[in-house]
Amino acid sequence: MHVWPGTHTDLHSDQPALRGEHPGRASNPVIKVRDLAWLEFEKPDLAAAEAFATVFGFSTTLRTQRELYLRGADAGAPCVVIRRGERSSFVGAAFAAADTADVLRLAESTGHTVRPLSDAVGGIAVDLTDPSGTPVQVVSGMHALSELQVQQPHSFNFGHRVARTNSTQRPPREPARVQRLGHVVLQSTRYLETLNWYLRHLGLIVSDFLYYPGQRERGPVMSFIRCDRGSEPSDHHTLALTLGPSNRYVHSAYQVSDLDAIAAGGEHLLAHGYRRSWGIGRHIQGSQIFDYWRDPDGFLVEHFSDGDLFDCTLEPGWAPMSASGLVQWGPPATKDFLGLAPGRDALYELRAMVSALRGDNEFDTQRLRGLLKVASS
Incomplete structure (x- = not known):
């Protein structure tokens, strides 16, 4: 097997790409988003959703009769939004653009309009739908929530490298404090088409x-x-x-x-x-x-x-x-x-x-x- 320069050989995957296989990126994407901002769900019982979220390690930033906003300890916007609905469902994902100009550029490229987000979040969004039918928002300019107190990583005595003396290791049984949203995994019947859409539109x-x-x-x-x-x-x-x-x-x-x-x-x-x-x-x-x-x-x-x-x-x-x-x-x-x-x-x-x-x-x-x-x- 020919090994192409710049591949992941011996890093984290079994094999590099073969000639002609998918390059894994678009040559000229419309924009390049910086992160996943939040996920949206509908659930019939917001009290039960909040009870689990608290034990799981989220903090509540806003609770109303119709909505629940959950956050991690990192500064930034809420990372989960739950609205009351008749059935439990995943609504969609929001990605954070690098700046407002990128939201405007994406809206113009796709023929969509920009709208203001709710006062609870602030900022603007353009609403899209990927080829699998999943709603996707690209957002910018949100209110930045202040950082919360976080759980500090422990000091470890690894082998002969000693970092802790005359003190014990007693992690309490408490919620694992969520720091931030990391990723979402989606299944699609149109996998390749959907993949190319994200590479092309979101970079x-x-x-x-x-x-x-x-x-x-x-x-x-x-x-x-x-x-x-x-x-x-x-x-x-x-x-x-x-x-x-x-x-x-x-x-x-x-x-x-x-x-x-x-x-x-x-x-x-x-x-x-x-x-x-x-x-x-x-x-x-x-x-x-x-x-x-x-x-x-x-x-x-x-x-x-x-x-x-x-x-x-x-x-x-x-x-x-x-x-x-x-x-x-x-x-x-x-x-x-x-x-x-x-x-x-x-x-x-x-x-x-x-x-x-x-x-x-x-x-x-x-x-x-x-x-x-x-x-x-």
Whole structure:
């Protein structure tokens, strides 16, 4: 196999790109967003949503009869907005532009208008929809909330390197204080079209591609995508996209200080009767230490710490997709995390598979066989 200059060989993926494969970035994007700003949901029970959020580690910045705004400890805008609705649903994502001029440029390029955001957030937004039907806002000029007190990372005695003497290590069982929103993972029946839309319109770039074993020639089926901040490093992925039989939210991830915060915070969640989906472990793509939970509405949310940061110089890596390939160490991926546990969600995906195979999209019988092979790997 020829190794192309500038690839990730021996860094974080099994293989570099082959000639002619997807470059992982657009040659001339409309704008380059700086970060994921917030996620929006609808839920029928805001009290239950806030109770879980508090135990999970969010702080409430605004609560009304119709809306709930949640934030992390970092300065900035709220990172989760929940509105009262008849059914629980993921509404969409907001990305932060580098400046107001970028919002105006994107609006002009797409033929959309700019609107003011609510007084609770401030700033302006342009409303778009990706090819999978997911609403996407690009925003700027929001009110900046002041930084809150954060959990300080512990001092560790690693091997013979001593950082702590005459003091003990006693992390309390308390919420793992969320610092910020890290990433969101979405599933799409039009994966490649949707991927190219984000690269073209928002200037995101791919860190890693995954493909179904034996189907690399058909192209990738998952991508971990980061913001292009030039020489300034950004998270390994701010958005992850994966091919599947339905267009849906998969999970979102929130940074906390360290492994002790994740572990002690997990004990706190368990003590309050909440359900772990998978963890604790360390991922391969992105390297994050992770712990996944189900909120009362069934949404999957993740605590993470110690993730990779890349600048704009690294080209995409390539690796085969497998369930075992999701983790360096930790328990195997659970049926709940993979969406295979018996229940409403698994039944919905089964019905979606039948519908997708009959429809005009990228999820065909060969892709279905690949997905089933991954699920059983």
